[in-house]
Structures are given as structure tokens and as C-alpha cells.
Amino acid sequence: MADDFTIAPGAKPRLPRGVRLTHSEAQGGWVLLAPERIFKADAIAFEILRRCTGEATFDALVDDLARTFDAPRERIHADVTKLLAGLAEKKLLEL
Amino acid sequence: MAQARNRTKPLGLLAELTHRCPLGCPYCSNPLTLERREDELDTATWARVCLEAAELGVLQVHLSGGEPGSRRDLVEIAASARRAGLYTNLITSGVGITARTMRDLWEAGLDHVQLSIQDSDAVSADHIAGYKGAFQRKHALATEAVRLGLMLTINFVVHRANVDRIIEMVDLALALKASRIEIAHVQYYGWALKNRSALMPTREQVDRAVTSVEDLRRKHQGRIVIDAVLPDYHARFPKPCVGGWGRRSLNVTPSGKVLPCHAAESIPDLEFWNVRDRSLADIWASSPAFNAFRGTAYLPEPCTSCERREIDFGGCRCQAFLLTGDGRATDPVCHLSPDHDLVAKAAEIHTDAPYHYRR
Numbered sequence: 001m002a003d004d005f006t007i008a009p010g011a012k013p014r015l016p017r018g019v020r021l022t023h024s025e026a027q028g029g030w031v032l033l034a035p036e037r038i039f040k041a042d043a044i045a046f047e048i049l050r051r052c053t054g055e056a057t058f059d060a061l062v063d064d065l066a067r068t069f070d071a072p073r074e075r076i077h078a079d080v081t082k083l084l085a086g087l088a089e090k091k092l093l094e095l
Numbered sequence: 096m097a098q099a100r101n102r103t104k105p106l107g108l109l110a111e112l113t114h115r116c117p118l119g120c121p122y123c124s125n126p127l128t129l130e131r132r133e134d135e136l137d138t139a140t141w142a143r144v145c146l147e148a149a150e151l152g153v154l155q156v157h158l159s160g161g162e163p164g165s166r167r168d169l170v171e172i173a174a175s176a177r178r179a180g181l182y183t184n185l186i187t188s189g190v191g192i193t194a195r196t197m198r199d200l201w202e203a204g205l206d207h208v209q210l211s212i213q214d215s216d217a218v219s220a221d222h223i224a225g226y227k228g229a230f231q232r233k234h235a236l237a238t239e240a241v242r243l244g245l246m247l248t249i250n251f252v253v254h255r256a257n258v259d260r261i262i263e264m265v266d267l268a269l270a271l272k273a274s275r276i277e278i279a280h281v282q283y284y285g286w287a288l289k290n291r292s293a294l295m296p297t298r299e300q301v302d303r304a305v306t307s308v309e310d311l312r313r314k315h316q317g318r319i320v321i322d323a324v325l326p327d328y329h330a331r332f333p334k335p336c337v338g339g340w341g342r343r344s345l346n347v348t349p350s351g352k353v354l355p356c357h358a359a360e361s362i363p364d365l366e367f368w369n370v371r372d373r374s375l376a377d378i379w380a381s382s383p384a385f386n387a388f389r390g391t392a393y394l395p396e397p398c399t400s401c402e403r404r405e406i407d408f409g410g411c412r413c414q415a416f417l418l419t420g421d422g423r424a425t426d427p428v429c430h431l432s433p434d435h436d437l438v439a440k441a442a443e444i445h446t447d448a449p450y451h452y453r454r
Contacts, residue, residue, distance in 0.1 A: 018207045018246030020182060026104040026152025033182040035207045035248055035275055036322070038106060038154055089317050091246075091274040 014054030333410025
């Protein structure tokens, strides 16, 4: 499923209304709130998700992360695809 | 155990704004003795409860009932919840909420709508709800919620009369553009326990339903999320009820009593504290009802030596009490419980009696 999932370079990932990234002191970090679900977002997931505003394209988002974290683009591309594909499959992300 | 007592923080608050409801579903999770309108908390107290819940670490609030739309101040309460930073979920029957209210809720920042539908067949749905025309009104509310851009979950409670129509239920949820569907087998407390033999599915129905849900998940992957609540009378192990007593969630009744789970009042002699008298933090940490079954130290065998002890916490306290008379007993749903016969026998009793509607 997530393995063979591809995201179009021009897609503009967006968290829909009803899916919110928020900071929780009690949980000691960022969490993604969704219908009947709470996901803890680690530092990497947070950096990806906060860029899913529906403005940046998938390509631009990957470029931005590769630059910001000085990491190989292919690696970032794979990580971002995995996270976003998993969320899209759960209907928690619009592409 | 004492150390672990206050370590966990609650994540969810079930806010039962009222017990009033136009429907009469025979499996309603409200207690047999419903709280009265004149005893309900006022708007300002609910706003305070939301703030205190957020301070305590709660992330999500479920505005429920009864039918929360029976309260005129529903929009104000939702707005308070949202201002407190809580993820705000509306659990509604869809009857009593107008298109106008839905729009006001959207403006107030509502995050999600969970709508119950009693069956995919309109006539059967209205019969189960005990309310003519309910099905049609639910349809209208779902349409309005989706039009506004709200995420929608459709909840179907399944039992002997409708469990054979799971495929049609999923089709209906897809047609209504829901992003999620819950197929929840009846849990036998309160009204449902009273109607148990009229609601109980057969073993064959349960097996078919489980297979059907798996097939539908594969078929509709990526289109709709299908969550299922298992039929615990037909299970081998009990459910980890509310994620463990006093571990993850709390429930405030219309009159302000704070319960570890919505059925907790079925266990006699528990002392519940009220938000009118104390803060939610104080209640969470020190209320006798919350501390009554925290941890697992009180559990008898076969739980004591069971490797699932920290997974299901011995199951549901309310069910243990309702079936064995002892709230500390192993949930008799567990096939290892010495009282498991009670469940096995009840699962075989099917009486086509008229429902005792919740009134």
C-alpha cells in the first residue's frame, strides 16, 4: 500500500479541516488530532506536517526539507511519501 | 501501584450535555434513570469544564448526550471547547440540529461530526430509533455537514435486526461522503442489557459480520476508513474498556458528576465527585470512584498471572459487576473467567420481543 504509493510532484498536500497539529504539554510534544485518533508527531513528522498547508507543492516541500536539514533529497522524498501516503489512506490528508 | 496512580493524563472528555433525546434507541448507553433538564449544568460551567480539561492535558472533547442538539446553548459550548484548544467532536443523532445550527457550529470551529444512523434501510432505521422520519433528517444533516466541509463519521450500532446489512451501511456512508464509518456491535449495559435477548445477534451473524468488515476494508481502502467495535459476548478476550479505568478518559454527566466511563454508575457504592464542587484536576487525581479500580493490583486470578493483564486490565468493571455482582471480578467475557458461562449462555438467547425503548 504505502510502498507503491506515488505522489504527484505538483500535488499540494493539505491537512483538511478536522485534522490539526497542536502542541501538548501533557504529551510532551506535538500531536496530530483527528477523528477518534491522536498521533504523536516526532520532530521529523512535525516538520513535514507543518508544511502541509495546501500552498507548497509536494516537490517544493521535499526541496525545502532537504535544504533545511541538509539531507539527501531521495531519502527525504521517500520519508515524506511514506508519511503522507499513510495519512492520505486514512483520509487525514488531501493531495 | 500508588506511584502509577497519577502518572497518566486523560486524553479524552465525554461531555454528556443532556440526557434528553428525541430518539428511543433500545441500546442507548445512557443510564436507565435519566437525569432531568433542571439538573443540567449551565453554559458557564461547561465552559469552565472545557478549560480545566485542557489544562489537565485533555486533547479531545466529545459533545454528546442524549442529543446535544436538545440544548439551546450547544453552539456556545462548542465555541468554549474550541477556545480552550480542544479538538471538538459532535456526537449527534442528527435529529434536533438544524442546518442553521450546523452552520453556527462550523463557524464556532467544530472539528468533526459523528452522526448515528440506525440502519441502511429507512423503515427499519426509524423502527429501531422509535422515531418516524429520523432517517430522512439524518440524511439532510449529513449532507449539510459535508457541504460545509466538515469531516463526517457515520456510526452504525449493529445487532440482530440490522447486522446482515453491513455492506449496505458502508454504501450509504460512501454515498453521504463520510470519511469514516464505525460499525459498533451493541455493548450490553443499561438499556441494551434490558433489551439483550431482543438485540443479541446469532453466532453465524457475528461471524459473517467480521468477514464482511474485512472484505469491505480491502475493497474501499483509501476511500473510507472502517472502524469496528467487536461484539464482546462472542469474543475470547475482554476489551480494554475505556483504555483502563481512570487512565485515559473521563465522562461528565449532564448534572456534573464525573465518571471514569459512561456506565460507571451501574456499579453501586462508588462515590462520584461533581464539577460543581471541585476542579477536574482534583477529581481526576483523588475522586474515590477514579481510584477504585486504577491499576491492576486488585484483580483476582486468572488475571493476576495473565500476560494480558496490562493489555485489557481484566476487561470492563461495569460488565464484571453487572454479570457477577462483583466489580473487581474478571470480566466474564474472558474465556478464562470462572463466570464465562454467564456470557456464553446469554449469547445463545434470542427472543423476538418488542423493544423496551429508551424513554
